[in-house]
Amino acid sequence: MSEDYRRNNPSDAIVEQMVLIDIRNMLQSMGKEIKSFPLPEIDNTYDDACGVPHEIFKESNIESIEDDVALSDSLNNEQRAAYDEILSSIDSKDGGLFFVDGPGGTGKTFLYRALLAKVRSQNKIAVATATSGVAASIMPGGRTAHSRFKIPLTIESGGYCSFTKQSGTATLLRTASLIIWDEVSMIKKQKVEALDNSMRDIMDRPDLPFGGKTVVFGGDFRQVLPVVRKGSRAQIVDASLRRSYLWDYMRHLKLVRNMRAHSDPWFAEYLLRIGNGIEESNVDGEVRLPDEICVPYTGDDNDLDRLIQCIFPNLNENMANKDYITSRAILSTAMIGLIVLI
Numbered sequence: 001m002s003e004d005y006r007r008n009n010p011s012d013a014i015v016e017q018m019v020l021i022d023i024r025n026m027l028q029s030m031g032k033e034i035k036s037f038p039l040p041e042i043d044n045t046y047d048d049a050c051g052v053p054h055e056i057f058k059e060s061n062i063e064s065i066e067d068d069v070a071l072s073d074s075l076n077n078e079q080r081a082a083y084d085e086i087l088s089s090i091d092s093k094d095g096g097l098f099f100v101d102g103p104g105g106t107g108k109t110f111l112y113r114a115l116l117a118k119v120r121s122q123n124k125i126a127v128a129t130a131t132s133g134v135a136a137s138i139m140p141g142g143r144t145a146h147s148r149f150k151i152p153l154t155i156e157s158g159g160y161c162s163f164t165k166q167s168g169t170a171t172l173l174r175t176a177s178l179i180i181w182d183e184v185s186m187i188k189k190q191k192v193e194a195l196d197n198s199m200r201d202i203m204d205r206p207d208l209p210f211g212g213k214t215v216v217f218g219g220d221f222r223q224v225l226p227v228v229r230k231g232s233r234a235q236i237v238d239a240s241l242r243r244s245y246l247w248d249y250m251r252h253l254k255l256v257r258n259m260r261a262h263s264d265p266w267f268a269e270y271l272l273r274i275g276n277g278i279e280e281s282n283v284d285g286e287v288r289l290p291d292e293i294c295v296p297y298t299g300d301d302n303d304l305d306r307l308i309q310c311i312f313p314n315l316n317e318n319m320a321n322k323d324y325i326t327s328r329a330i331l332s333t334a335m336i337g338l339i340v341l342i
């Protein structure tokens, strides 16, 4: 550890202090105090956080991206209604549980970014999490829910997160004005309930869901559901948050307008019908893709070339065009498809 600091600092005394501060931060996040160990004293001159728990120091220093602060000006009506309701729950200090229910592309992440920027611009703490790392990474300061809330990988009903009441994580969550958990539809209900149990405990408000915090969940039950090994449809549904006692406490905020496909309303509605399970299907549950969005498969050698030509027309001329390259992709459900393409 000291090698990292030694590269930029010639003084042994400073290096020692920086290592001690790191050790203190790690111990704090585990709910322990450095003072209980026989280690040299920390000189606060070298500590940017000056005794503030590391988790709070880091969260308070997430810079609001200027563009995100301006996002609230361009929210659509549904997003605006959700935004106002969530902010007023924070202002009222009574807390509230929300579930932002929106199919893919309806602007859930856009809404979270606007909320995070607003709350942070008021020098309050907003904790941004998502079930997957990819979704967490597109929110400023986002972390996976497992890592932020220290959720055990396997957990039974009635379980707790593995942070202690004295830990930096507990202090952070106690201080937070807003907690966001995106893609909650993908996680087993016991994990969300564990956070509820821990929050009631650290807030000393055992009778209030999440100890009276404003918590915004988001997700789309039409997309990926929790993984239940060899689980039947009923078992998978039963494992989801929809079947939790918490579901009834949540105020449902619906986003319906597809902002990703707003230039193509027909496609947006078609996606929604499939997601809602109302598009016509055959006995195997397969829906028919309309001819106009298909590149026909004929079985001859030119099929692949036709697909590439359709998705990447005039590829050579557009190689350096970033908008062209980032606005199209060929995906494959199986590795073999990709190998053929390469």
Ligand SMILES: Nc1ncnc2c1ncn2[C@@H]1O[C@H](COP(=O)(O)OP(=O)(O)OP(=O)(O)O)[C@@H](O)[C@H]1O
Pocket: 074, 075, 076, 079, 102, 103, 104, 105, 106, 107, 108, 109, 110, 111, 220, 259, 260
């Ligand atoms: N009010 C808005 N004004 C302009 N663009 C918007 C607005 N809301 C969303 N968008 C844009 O629409 C696209 C989809 O939004 P976003 O990624 O937030 O949707 P999502 O519901 O999180 O989708 P998914 O569930 O697939 O992750 C993004 O390009 C986003 O910038």
